[in-house]
Amino acid sequence: MRHEIWLAALSEELRRHGVGPDLAGHVVAEAAGHLRDSGEPPLRAFGPPDAYAAAVADSVGGPAVRAASGPVRLRAVDIVKRYGKRTVLSGVSLTVHAGQVAAVVGANGSGKSTFLRICAGLVGAASGRVEVHGTLGYCPQSGGTADFLRAEEHFALIGAGRGVSRQAAARAGARQAAALNWTPNDAHARHLSGGTRQKLNLVLAGLGDPDVLLLDEPYQGFDGGTYLDFWHEVWRWRDAGRSVVVVTHLLNQLDRVDVVLDLSASATGVAA
């Protein structure tokens, strides 16, 4: 079987097995490179395209594969939070390793955002402790941007905090924006639409490549395509060995995350 035919078939099989388009692209490019270097026929080097695609999809999908083998990046133990007499969180724990994605779910008012803010250290907790191994990025549900600054100035500002040069920050910001299908221009943040402003928010959270990302339903105002792009970014961050915690009440991506923390059942939540 000639290379091109086999590679085309592989591309198709990867799509059918539900492997995301950017990962599929990488897999095909890597296989093409391997065939070029080794000079072997594809069927001998990789086997039939659908078998190889299945093996790739197997390594990629399914929580069982991602047993916690990376180091712990975020560990929250027995978090208790009270507002006056009302106990919002009683004894919530969550451990996330490098290369894992955790979803925090629950009904409105169950304390998801509060829990995330506690993990970020922005809000105090009555008891419990949080350990963060590495740097932290946080994306709130809204806000977090300066009305009168342009996108690139935001990148420079956050980049300076992380010790990144202006040009590097601008490049990184533009790259992450492109992944969300957005090209930053010279507009002030107050002139951006709600969804675009949230894209800026998300890019700022990931700027400087923090080890842990805490995202509080950051997809407000995203259209359907951007919503999928957002989850692609999340998988890409996971690929890069980061830990991502996403607060969400939309459950359709749950079968692909590694850890689910459900705060709705009772006030006590323990990570699955």
Place this chain on the structure above:
Amino acid sequence: MIRTLTIAEMTLRETGRRRGVLVLLLLLPLAFYLARRGDHLGQSIRFVCLGLSWALSTAALFVGSAARSLEPRLRLSGYRTHQLFVGRLLALWTLGVALSLPYFVLIRFDQNDVRYGAIAVIMLLGVLVAPLLGLAVSALLPRDLEGMLVLLTVVGLQMILDPAGNAARVLPFWFSREIGTYAVDHTSVGYLDRGVLHGVITAGLLLLVVAVAFGIRLRRRPHVRFVEV
């Protein structure tokens, strides 16, 4: 240093784009000056200095409030708390100096028989204290409206209270009238000394308030431990 300067630069950019704030800063002191120009000598000087201070404090109040939503993210990105407020102060002080210069020139050529050096001292102290007052108020009061009312009260009292009385010394811009007396009425140098002392002490106290308020609001919570990797 880079972080502090970056904050200062971005604050200046932001403020430069807020046309409402700029108009306030430029025109309000002028209005104060012109309103009193026909009066007895020196009234317009006193009022323009007060107007400059008030405008600058208000600008600082707006800067402080606008920055609030961004500050937690900046802290997480690696900024230390003091870099955040020192950066903003640097920007506001720069703005204050740039603002005061044309008014100093105006007084230099429009008013005679006053001690220009002392007037420069009033303006410099005003530039020093006004942003500290505005930032302190914004740090203590979360909403713009309450902050504006506080500043209005301060300025109002400043105009009403007799500077010789003890109550007036509590006000942050008392030094302005005291040194003003020295500059316009050619009184003894004691007025200048007292004024400078008051200005410096007020600046110090307000800086303390700013540092403590920011420190408490942006503190690292004890329940979180960051481990270097």
Place this chain on the structure above:
Amino acid sequence: MAVLACLIVDQDRRAQWLRGVLDLCVLGLLARGDSYGYELAQSLQTAGLGAIQGGTLYPVLLRLQRSGLVTAYWREGGGGPARKYYRISAAGLAVVADAAGQWAAFAGGVGAILQERTAR
């Protein structure tokens, strides 16, 4: 015929052994420096593990990536197109260090038992 059957069983068992240690071997090679798929396959073959097919190797690399033990980046080739290079992470180094000791103990035990067998 019986000899052929033995050879096939040997292949099976060898494949089983390989399944158990391939990811550790890849980590071990990456600990010496960044590398890409084909180069890793050649190194494994030179080291005596036999010919490792791409279809076996790349899923292993993907799994290592997923669990954060390696990271990947694309590097522009000198005269050709870009290649996907892998770099071991701090976590991966820890795993290799740990595995080296464990394997030595394990293989030592197995070797000791097998030696006694052939001594009979």
